[in-house]
Amino acid sequence: MRTRTDRYTRGVRAAVAAAVGVLALATLTAGCKVETVGAAEPTALPAKMPSPSTSSPPTPSPDDAKPGGDRPSPSDTPSRTPSARPSPQPSTLMSVGDRSERVRELQARLRQIGHFDRSPTGYYGDATVASVQSFQGKRGLPRTGRTDTVTWERLLAMTRRPTAKELDPPAAPAAAKPDARCMKGRVLCISKNSRTLSWMIDGRVVSTMDVRFGSQYTPTREGVFSVYWKSRHHVSTLYDSPMPYAMFFSGGQAVHYSSDFAARGYNGASHGCVNVRDEGKIASLFAQVRDGDKVVVYW
Template sequence: MRRVRENSRAHRVRTAAAAVVGVLALVTSAAACKVEKVGAAEPTAAATEPGARPADDAKTGSGQGTPGPATPSRTPGARPSPEPRTLMSVGDRSERVRELQARLRQIGHFGRTPTGYYGTVTVAAVRSFQGKRGLSRTGTTDTVTWERLLAMTREPTAKELDPPAARPAPAKPDARCLKGRVLCVSKNSRTLSWMIDGRVVSSMDVRFGSQYTPTRDGEFSVYWKSRHHVSTLYDSPMPYAMFFSGGQAVHYSSDFAARGYDGASHGCVNVRDEGKIASLFAQVRNGDKVVIYW
């Protein structure tokens, strides 16, 4: 009886031990599964394909993948630069042209006295300036040329715009100029003085004919006025013409305004200040005296 009980007890002990071993086996298996899930993620399909790249790289072109085409940058609100606009060109006459010439003279591109007339000399000076600055050599002053010139020069003074040396002093009047209404012209001082009874009303600088086409000396009178005259002999404009001896006249000359004393007339008395001769033309009458002397 005692042996039976002992055998029964031993059986229960073995059964309990087996149960404990089974429980331990289950716990160990569960822990192993948990560690496997945490430490080793299953690879994705994209990663297992040959040549595949991470999803983020495919979207942005960054990282180790081949970068995609760059998108041009654009400044918000930016506008294209406007085309150059012409400000001054050949044939213009203004105080702004005079300023252009004075500024060009400051930096050695215009070697003459400013006249305010945009002639061939000014065209050449502007081309010279444009060529030195890598601009198109048009000879026309556009916005680009003007802005570049303003940046390189200072505002001209009154003397630079109209130098005293550019205004010849009138000579002592000839005795024949002291009575009546007279266009008193001195070849020595290269001036014309409009005089009434010995008083100088206005004065302006003039030029004369060359040695081959000289301006005649002497005392004459105005016999014909022609506001928009054109020479039939030379086919050249002679605005504000006041004829005093054959085909010779006192008149405005755009060539004189552009070239100064580098040129000459065909015998006429040229005036380069259009404003002054326009005023003179309005005052002079047919029959007024003209005296030309040395």
């Protein structure tokens, strides 16, 4: 009886133990599955972490270096150096042969600054060409003699608008009162004070023109003389310079046309001769004067 009871008890205990083992195994298995589902997968650590001081930025991929994939950046585009374009040439506003009120203004403005010392005529002749060349040369511009846009703008900046009297001055310069020695006969009456020559016949003034004299080193002689030789196309043998319409009255001194006087005015001087700058007037005078006519040079 006791043996049967013991066997029964051992059987019950074994059954209970087996049941408990099955339950424990089930619980353990269920716990592993929960941990496996709920946990993040482990990240593999590098074998050695780089030091901050020795780390270098990652090399960008070609697509990182060029935004937009294979589209080149501006720096990758071959540079093109623009070809040098020639500066536009200044256009010509006035040149030889022109006749206009604008030419008259040009001459008046040049006269304000000593480059055109005759009355404006409105005609662009040789005297105007020489005056423009003188102005251009002094300002470092090409001495073309033509009035282009650059020359005109420079002249406008240096001068003022000419007055009506400057644009159209009296036809003849104001001559000084004739010397008493000029009142009889045919006389070239030349005043150093007014810088004028008056062609007079029996006390009447026929024509008057501007004149220029010699410097202090080569002065024009004063006194009463007479014309002893006329030379239409004379060239000085001493200075090798042209002396057109020359009318000699004292040694090598003569009344004659001077292109230098026409271009430079009173900025220059002669070598003792009496220079005339109006070629038309001196040509007319040359045709009227005779050998033996009186010449009076005075202050």
